Amino acid sequence: MSRAAVFLDRDGVINEYVREYVRTVDDFVLQTGAAEAFRLLGRLELPIVVVTNQSGIGRGYTTREIVDEIHRGLVEEAARQGASIVSVEVCPHRPDEGCRCRKPGPALFERAAAAHHLSWEGSWMVGDSPCDMEAAAALGLRAVRVRTGRGEEPLPPGVPVEVTTDDFLSACRWIAGER
Ligand SMILES: [Mg+2]
Numbered sequence: 001m002s003r004a005a006v007f008l009d010r011d012g013v014i015n016e017y018v019r020e021y022v023r024t025v026d027d028f029v030l031q032t033g034a035a036e037a038f039r040l041l042g043r044l045e046l047p048i049v050v051v052t053n054q055s056g057i058g059r060g061y062t063t064r065e066i067v068d069e070i071h072r073g074l075v076e077e078a079a080r081q082g083a084s085i086v087s088v089e090v091c092p093h094r095p096d097e098g099c100r101c102r103k104p105g106p107a108l109f110e111r112a113a114a115a116h117h118l119s120w121e122g123s124w125m126v127g128d129s130p131c132d133m134e135a136a137a138a139l140g141l142r143a144v145r146v147r148t149g150r151g152e153e154p155l156p157p158g159v160p161v162e163v164t165t166d167d168f169l170s171a172c173r174w175i176a177g178e179r
């Protein structure tokens with residue numbers, strides 16, 4: 001049996017977008033309303049997967065160890081709100097490395113789905129960047145775009161978005177209302 005999930009981008013959705021990259025634990029600042037958003041997702045009992053491009057690792061601006069420490073804190077904070085982040089999937093590569101895991105590629109999503117028996121059907125993607133919406137479209141996820149972070153950047157033609165909401169919390173309210 002596979003189950004629906006909520007896939008979340010990180011920077012610009014869960015936490016404040018930093019143009020010069022989140023490099024330290026202190027650079028990771030949750031968006032206003034993030035705790036309430038996790039409480040809502042927890043009540044929906046949907047497993048959560050965070051899917052994040054972290055080319056700052058490949059560029060040498062931060063390290064895998066720091067990124068992992070940030071993610072341990074994030075998983076703990078979500079758990080305090082009753083939400084279950086079952087996996088945080090990270091692409092550490094630079095765009096020029098031509099890896100398969102960098103969004104909008106599907107590999108990070110596929111890895112989490114295989115490990116946690118998740119279905120695309122009935123699942124959601126919440127993201128700010130065009131690459132998040134492209135990934136969602138390719139996999140058939142219901143795409144919710146937020147206006148925070150890179151949420152005002154133009155989408156390539158033909159990339160569908162189910163709804164655009166102000167921020168992470170309003171995205172979760174949309175998801176809750178649709179279930
Ligand atoms: Mg983002």
Ligand SMILES: [Zn+2]
Pocket residue numbers: 091092093099100101102
């Ligand atoms: Zn990669």
